Amino acid sequence: MSNNYQALFANSFDTFKVFDNLTLSEISITPTNSPKTIWQILNHIIMWQNYQYTQLKNIQQHIELDEEATWIDDQNPSDQHELNNALVTFRNQHQQLAEKISAFDSNDLYINQKLKLVQDLSVHLSFHVGEVILMRRMVGTYPLPHQMKEFLN
Template sequence: MSESNRAFGQALVKSLVGERGHLPIARALPDITVELAGKRMEGAPYTIYQLLKHMSYWQNFLLTYLDGGKPQLPSSVEESWPSEGEPESEDEWQLVIKQFLQGIDKAISYSESMQLDETLTHFPTETKAGILRNIASHNSYHLGEIVLLRRLFGAWPPPGGGYPA
């Protein structure tokens, strides 16, 4: 692996984890209760639960390309948003968080091990780096919405503080 590939991979890792620009994503989620995850804010189109499920949907969709697969494109972006506004239980909510963070770990592993300028078999106009950058930017965008909802609900900062480490 070239030095430039390694350096870019490390930049992607920082973006995937959340560094300098915002709180590390793993610190913004674990203390969210099942009640807070499903709480509705007047005027907000979705709950924290719906945001994280949507983030997971697209993260898994894009990781499928990096796994060598070809994900099924939804007929509408609405399919990537859950209709239910809250998790059924604390166990379900914890599983949603765990699976999302496992996807981040997988993306980090790919950032550190793949030849990032290679194109994808099932998406030849995109590189592996482009997919990883898309995951990082999409997650960062929606993490900002989660943080905003937490602030509006008076559930901020998380334990350990609300600013980048």
């Protein structure tokens, strides 16, 4: 018996368009004292989501991840093409996750572990999306709260 778990997590991977149409000039502006750049955060999210997706596919085996290794040293992409490629990878991961979640079966012996992984993915993404929103707002490249409704349409 399959359930529609995709509906359960329908907005869990919402990025509030924080990465949509991101340009090289926007990504290279980093607020003073930021511990990481948007580029580093984006790459960290991609590596983390890849790890979590691999865990979902291989739920019976625990795979270790060195979180420190998911943070790259490069503070900015070399060009717009590199940034665009990372954004495509990021979006493709979300599509793969949606497909994987839609195939969840409530009779699966590992369903609780899978649901926990999806919850962890959602929380992790939410944390970093919040960071990027704040960073972009601080430098004036993302709408303020009162501008969000129009921006999200």
